[in-house]
Amino acid sequence: MNDILKIADKEFSSRLFTGTGKFSSNQLMSQALIASESELITVALKRVDVDNEQDRMLQSIMRPNVNLLPNTSGVRNAKEAVFAAQLAREALETNWIKLEIHPDPKYLLPDPIETLKAAEELVKLGFVVMPYIHADPVLCKRLEDVGTQCVMPLGAPIGTNKGIKTVDFLEIIIEQSNVPVIVDAGIGSPSHAAYAMELGADAVLVNTAIAVSQNPIEMAKAFKMAVEAGRMAFNAKLATIKKHAEASSPLTSFLN
Amino acid sequence: MNNTFQNLFDTYNWDETLASINSKTTQDVEYALSKNKRDLEDFKALVSPAAAPYLEQMAQLSMATTKKRFGNTIQMYVPMYLSNECQNICTYCGFSMTNKIPRRTLTDAEILKEVAFLKKKGYDHILLVTGEANKTVGVPYIKHAMELIKDQFSNITIEVQPLDQNEYEELIEANLYAVLVYQETYHRDEYKKHHPKGKKSNFDYRLDTADRLGKAGVHKIGIGALFGLEDWRADSFFTALHLKYLQKTYWKTKYSISFPRLRPHSGGLEPKVEMTDKDLVQTICAFRLLDEDVELSMSTRESETFRNNIVHLGITSLSAESKTNPGGYVVEPQSLEQFEISDERPTEEIAEMLSSQGLEPVWKDWEAFQ
Numbered sequence: 001m002n003d004i005l006k007i008a009d010k011e012f013s014s015r016l017f018t019g020t021g022k023f024s025s026n027q028l029m030s031q032a033l034i035a036s037e038s039e040l041i042t043v044a045l046k047r048v049d050v051d052n053e054q055d056r057m058l059q060s061i062m063r064p065n066v067n068l069l070p071n072t073s074g075v076r077n078a079k080e081a082v083f084a085a086q087l088a089r090e091a092l093e094t095n096w097i098k099l100e101i102h103p104d105p106k107y108l109l110p111d112p113i114e115t116l117k118a119a120e121e122l123v124k125l126g127f128v129v130m131p132y133i134h135a136d137p138v139l140c141k142r143l144e145d146v147g148t149q150c151v152m153p154l155g156a157p158i159g160t161n162k163g164i165k166t167v168d169f170l171e172i173i174i175e176q177s178n179v180p181v182i183v184d185a186g187i188g189s190p191s192h193a194a195y196a197m198e199l200g201a202d203a204v205l206v207n208t209a210i211a212v213s214q215n216p217i218e219m220a221k222a223f224k225m226a227v228e229a230g231r232m233a234f235n236a237k238l239a240t241i242k243k244h245a246e247a248s249s250p251l252t253s254f255l256n
Numbered sequence: 257m258n259n260t261f262q263n264l265f266d267t268y269n270w271d272e273t274l275a276s277i278n279s280k281t282t283q284d285v286e287y288a289l290s291k292n293k294r295d296l297e298d299f300k301a302l303v304s305p306a307a308a309p310y311l312e313q314m315a316q317l318s319m320a321t322t323k324k325r326f327g328n329t330i331q332m333y334v335p336m337y338l339s340n341e342c343q344n345i346c347t348y349c350g351f352s353m354t355n356k357i358p359r360r361t362l363t364d365a366e367i368l369k370e371v372a373f374l375k376k377k378g379y380d381h382i383l384l385v386t387g388e389a390n391k392t393v394g395v396p397y398i399k400h401a402m403e404l405i406k407d408q409f410s411n412i413t414i415e416v417q418p419l420d421q422n423e424y425e426e427l428i429e430a431n432l433y434a435v436l437v438y439q440e441t442y443h444r445d446e447y448k449k450h451h452p453k454g455k456k457s458n459f460d461y462r463l464d465t466a467d468r469l470g471k472a473g474v475h476k477i478g479i480g481a482l483f484g485l486e487d488w489r490a491d492s493f494f495t496a497l498h499l500k501y502l503q504k505t506y507w508k509t510k511y512s513i514s515f516p517r518l519r520p521h522s523g524g525l526e527p528k529v530e531m532t533d534k535d536l537v538q539t540i541c542a543f544r545l546l547d548e549d550v551e552l553s554m555s556t557r558e559s560e561t562f563r564n565n566i567v568h569l570g571i572t573s574l575s576a577e578s579k580t581n582p583g584g585y586v587v588e589p590q591s592l593e594q595f596e597i598s599d600e601r602p603t604e605e606i607a608e609m610l611s612s613q614g615l616e617p618v619w620k621d622w623e624a625f626q
Contacts, residue, residue: 022327024614046410046623049380072625076508080625087623105476105510106503106549159325211327 019207030060036220050091071098078118123147135166154185161188190226197230280304302542318541331573333381342387344454348525380620381411388417411622418465424472434476441485442494470506484518484527512551544570576606
């Protein structure tokens with residue numbers, strides 16, 4: 001079955017997006033990213049030495065079929081985010097930007113107000129904007145209205161590996177969204193990723209759970225398989241979970 | 257009302273605090289270890305004598321917690337001393353005003369020479385250090401030095417005399433990232449003994465420096481105590497109290513904790529209360545168990561063996577090959593250092609040590625988006 005994910009003008013056959021932080025070496029990161037078969041890899045612009053074409057981290061990521069997704073990690077407001085995005089476009093030659101605005105450096109929770117402001121401006125400037133946000137259905141619609149090409153609600157606070165804690169809100173977001181929904185943070189194990197995909201998420205983004213695993217390469221493979229399994233299950237339509245027992249003799253048959 | 261840390265600090269009494277720490281029991285320690293989110297009472301238990309038998313367990317937990325948040329990486333930075341001129345008397349410091357040493361403040365050309373050396377080593381995060389000499393090394397000098405080097409370093413931190421809020425604002429405008437300011441000791445009377453002269457003798461002005469920084473909107477504030485001046489358990493607690501206060505008050509700011517300690521028989525001031533290697537590990541782990549996200553920093557004051565091992569136990573940033581004298585890298589390598597460096601290994605060797613232990617040294621992790 002042809003199950004391609006389209007975001008803006010790009011098509012993805014892998015629905016597992018990955019990140020580049022926290023790995024114990026660039027070499028291991030490179031191998032894990034290859035094993036994940038991910039086609040969209042996010043990198044913090046602040047980690048890139050933009051003046052150095054030989055930047056080792058970038059070299060460890062780039063291969064055919066891989067799209068670089070710079071992110072604005074480190075900015076605290078819309079103004080800084082717009083500046084960072086422009087810097088990223090110039091330095092990395094892509095108009096894709098993962099918009100992350102977390103003024104709180106402790107839990108790295110996204111600022112919804114600044115994110116909406118920045119998204120609106122960046123769309124006008126011609127960016128493909130992928131905003132990292134709370135699992136807030138109204139905010140997702142507002143972002144869609146200003147032209148973001150997807151939304152990236154969190155499953156749990158970033159880096160916590162706690163899984164899909166925002167399930168009730170994600171279900172609403174998925175139900176209502178006209179743009180792809182990518183579950184971004186908190187996914188700690190392949191079963192969490194599969195679960196998000198079963199709910200109908202269009203993709204997931206995983207970093208910590210792969211990077212900090214004892215064996216990042218095997219873990220990357222496990223995530224790849226889990227995302228595929230979850231997507232396949234979603235497409236195959238899960239059997240419904242029955243909330244009530246169904247009496248074998250209908251209670252209303254006397255009405256007939 | 258102008259609320260600052262001092263208001264909170266003044267509600268605490270040193271002796272009572274220390275007694276409370278020392279009265280913590282095995283049960284308190286086990287309770288603290290069993291929790292997911294720990295508070296300051298748990299922190300007291302973890303720095304108490306009762307926690308000593310639990311050091312291995314603390315280290316295991318600390319490593320796992322650090323890894324979750326920071327992954328397998330260590331942020332690298334290097335200090336550059338700009339001046340050893342100083343109008344303070346600090347009993348433990350090589351730059352103390354009454355010490356008869358040649359005084360030097362680096363010129364532009366000298367700064368650039370030192371910078372060229374550090375850039376070759378790969379550094380992108382730099383810590384600028386001065387003594388306190390407001391006429392020659394005041395805000396204009398610091399700002400000028402920052403402007404001189406800002407194209408070469410993504411991330412500039414300073415460790416200089418405490419400044420006023422508007423002065424910090426001026427420096428933040430010029431891309432200042434972080435400020436380190438250690439209270440040395442939170443024991444008011446002992447502080448006076450060690451800082452008899454100069455602006456630094458004002459305990460309260462120093463105590464509220466972090467508040468001025470928070471109000472000015474700096475990205476990161478580094479705090480800490482010079483362990484050995486007083487009881488390290490109590491000083492750790494007050495540092496933790498300070499941290500928690502700051503995090504709640506200035507929630508957009510990041511924090512780091514440093515762990516300088518006086519060593520016995522190293523030629524400098526003898527510690528009043530010795531902090532052993534075990535004590536230091538206990539303290540580092542206690543901070544990590546109190547706060548999963550705070551940066552914990554380790555300088556070259558500590559020995560090779562200690563540093564080789566501590567990088568897994570909670571530390572997230574590391575300096576290497578440091579010189580603590582102005583011009584120490586190239587301009588005047590033979591001049592007197594502020595304090596004795598214990599781990600003198602070259603940067604490349606430290607990077608290699610980290611890699612061989614499965615840790616990626618990170619050189620650049622900041623970009624000024626302003």
